[in-house]
Amino acid sequence: MLTGRRALITGSTSGIGLGVARALAAAGCSVMLNGSREAAAVEATRRELEGQAGVPVAYHQADLTRPAEAETLVAATVAQLGGLDILVNNAGIQFTAPVEDFPPELWDRIIALNLSSAFHTIHHALPTMKAGGWGRILNVSSVHGLVASVRKAAYVTAKHGLVGLTKVVALETAGQGITCNAICPGWTRTELIEPQIVALAAKLGVSVEEGGRALLAGKQPSGQFVAIEHLGQLAVFLCSNAAAQITGTAIPIDGGWTAQ
Ligand code: NAD
Secondary structure (H helix, E strand, O other), X not given: OOOOOEEEEOOOOOHHHHHHHHHHHHOOOEEEEXXXXXXXXHHHHHHHHHHHHXXXXXXXXXXXXXXXXXXXXXXXXXXXXXXXXXXXXXXXXXXXXXXXXXXXXXXXXXXHHHHHHHHHXXXXXXXXXXXXXXXXXXEEOOHHHOOOOOXXXXXXXXXXXXXXXXXXXXXXXXXXXXXXXXXXXXXXOXXXXXXXXXXXXXXXXXXHHHHHHHHHHHHOOOOOOEOHHHHHHHHHHHHOHHHOOOOOOEEEEOOOXXXX
């Protein structure tokens, strides 16, 4: 469906980003993977994906808390894949603490990665998309881009900001063959939320598996984690021609979390 499209997915060495990369590669895209780890640590994943999908898969290490590295990541994608049609801003981290205990350096780091890095990649990618007359930008926000939870000041602020950025980019690109949307997942079982599951299990004195169920029970009415594969399929749909008029949206995929 997306044969020949060139996709950059930030933070795609694990979790949701890797799932989106797998789905886009399976749909025919050549793919640029990214993470802050050295290339050697990611080589097995890169090679596996390339072998499975039969498309070119590259990797570029970049610490996206640094604006200059976002610029070189976009430039490396254009150079290595021959262009850039699909940009998925997915890289993100979490830290939880009440506002008065929240370390200011972690506030800065979360805003830099979870919000500002998306501005920098979009800023550098848009001229290429506009020149080609086609583009898809997906910002992986969160249910926390739509509603808040305690102890997540920086994360909730960044994810709400990402929804705002999505709307502005959608308006500025409307009618030019380019769309920009936010995906807002609920609990998805990845390395990012594992510390929260472990902490809740310890607090309740139960197993990690029961901790996972308790985490879901608190927020996600379905009682089930969002499947990484389903997030990948949503990304592929948003990149399809059928989604040409879907732009500026923030789409929850959250087992009913934000319906409450
Ligand atoms: P994850 O920890 O598996 O993935 C995070 C990715 O970001 C990794 O590839 C990591 O290498 C990369 N990364 C971390 N620091 C980086 C840096 N400085 N520069 C570049 N890359 C960096 O977690 P995940 O759950 O897959 O998270 C992916 C996105 O999904 C995040 O933006 C997260 O906020 C969002 N999200 C996750 C959930 C969930 O329940 N897991 C829910 C909603 C939204």
